[in-house]
Amino acid sequence: MAKKIKAGVIGAGIGKYHIEGYQSHADAEVVALCDVSEETLAATGEAYGIDRLFTDYEEMLELDLDCVSVCVPNKLHAPITIDCLKAGRNVLCEKPLARNAREGQKMVDAAADAGLTLMIQFNNRFRPEAQVLKGYADDGAFGDIYFARCGWIRRNGIPGWGGWFTSEEVAGGGPLIDLAVHMLDLTMWLMGNPEPEICMASTYSVFGPKMEALGPWGTPNKKGKFDVEDMAVGMIKFAGGQTILLEASWAARIKREWVYSTLMGTQAGASLERVFAVDGVDDSAIDTLEIFTQEQGEAVDRVVKVEPDPAMGRHSAVRHFVDCLVGGKPPISPGTDGLRIMRILDAMYKSAASGKAVTIR
Numbered sequence: 001m002a003k004k005i006k007a008g009v010i011g012a013g014i015g016k017y018h019i020e021g022y023q024s025h026a027d028a029e030v031v032a033l034c035d036v037s038e039e040t041l042a043a044t045g046e047a048y049g050i051d052r053l054f055t056d057y058e059e060m061l062e063l064d065l066d067c068v069s070v071c072v073p074n075k076l077h078a079p080i081t082i083d084c085l086k087a088g089r090n091v092l093c094e095k096p097l098a099r100n101a102r103e104g105q106k107m108v109d110a111a112a113d114a115g116l117t118l119m120i121q122f123n124n125r126f127r128p129e130a131q132v133l134k135g136y137a138d139d140g141a142f143g144d145i146y147f148a149r150c151g152w153i154r155r156n157g158i159p160g161w162g163g164w165f166t167s168e169e170v171a172g173g174g175p176l177i178d179l180a181v182h183m184l185d186l187t188m189w190l191m192g193n194p195e196p197e198i199c200m201a202s203t204y205s206v207f208g209p210k211m212e213a214l215g216p217w218g219t220p221n222k223k224g225k226f227d228v229e230d231m232a233v234g235m236i237k238f239a240g241g242q243t244i245l246l247e248a249s250w251a252a253r254i255k256r257e258w259v260y261s262t263l264m265g266t267q268a269g270a271s272l273e274r275v276f277a278v279d280g281v282d283d284s285a286i287d288t289l290e291i292f293t294q295e296q297g298e299a300v301d302r303v304v305k306v307e308p309d310p311a312m313g314r315h316s317a318v319r320h321f322v323d324c325l326v327g328g329k330p331p332i333s334p335g336t337d338g339l340r341i342m343r344i345l346d347a348m349y350k351s352a353a354s355g356k357a358v359t360i361r
């Protein structure tokens with residue numbers, strides 16, 4: 001029997017999906033888990049049958065591991081990923097790649113220096129409906145996609161309000177870096193990853209700093225802070241002439257949470273949507289994939305029936321990472337794709353602060 005890929009996971013929040021992803025792959029096993037919270041560590045270790053538990057990731061790196069999932073707050077992505085790569089471990093890092101492109105570049109360089117794989121967990125690419133849509137795009141069904149609209153907007157969904165998510169210093173930003181990162185990546189991937197050139201953006205911070213509960217997402221920790229945006233909008237232009245309009249919110253007076261990517265091509269268009277009946281309640285979401293064409297002179301709407309994945313592609317992404325390590329192949333979402341997105345987000349924040357269009361470098 002071939003040797004199994006030995007994985008370690010750092011951070012046991014969303015890191016649980018990584019554990020499940022490895023444990024659902026026949027060629028992988030999770031041999032160690034690290035979390036600074038002893039309580040979380042013990043509970044997660046027990047729940048998933050992992051007995052090598054660490055509160056210090058550097059100690060965990062002394063084990064014989066093939067790869068590590070980095071699932072910690074954004075500020076720690078760069079230092080921990082770089083330490084893992086220097087220790088000879090392949091890395092699957094959660095999104096966003098880092099707080100900014102400067103940190104992200106160091107991660108990408110460290111992977112290149114070590115000759116190891118750095119994959120970013122852009123799990124939305126691995127949703128079944130996204131995979132089907134990518135198949136259409138790669139087959140040329142849309143012709144040239146020249147315009148797209150995408151976003152992730154919530155009426156009431158500030159994560160960990162007053163915790164690390166709402167601290168600029170730890171998170172690097174608000175819903176732009178937390179939510180829009182997913183849909184911008186997905187949309188650019190569907191468009192064939194065009195080279196970004198210039199952007200114009202605005203950010204707003206209307207409800208977050210008030211620290212008044214907005215509804216079922218719970219009570220903010222008023223001892224913490226909120227110094228990021230709670231909404232962002234922007235336009236990105238690409239070297240090939242394409243344009244994307246992007247919006248993201250954690251809190252806004254809108255009907256309900258909506259996650260979407262709408263493509264407009266010279267042959268056909270498409271819409272991938274996740275509409276929530278109850279704001280922030282995943283079980284209430286309805287996923288649809290539609291294709292819009294013109295046939296026999298008539299407008300035709302096709303609904304493509306795809307069984308959605310309740311894990312939103314998170315397990316499949318981890319399994320893909322393992323497949324790449326086993327097969328010696330590059331991942332479909334390398335660290336460099338995460339870096340391209342960070343360059344755009346940096347420019348969008350700069351544009352919002354300056355009120356001017358900003359060249360993406």
Ligand SMILES: NC(=O)c1ccc[n+]([C@@H]2O[C@H](COP(=O)([O-])OP(=O)(O)OC[C@H]3O[C@@H](n4cnc5c(N)ncnc54)[C@H](O)[C@@H]3O)[C@@H](O)[C@H]2O)c1
Nearest residue numbers: 011012013014034035036037040071072073074094095096
């Ligand atoms: N892909 C997705 O769908 C998705 C969803 C949520 C979060 N995320 C990303 O995952 C990352 C973690 O987010 P989360 O929601 O799990 O946050 P979280 O706060 O729920 O969990 C983070 C965990 O990391 C632990 N931790 C903090 N510092 C550590 C350290 N130095 N060493 C070891 N453990 C440490 C914390 O104790 C905590 O248990 C973030 O970058 C976030 O953007 C991705």
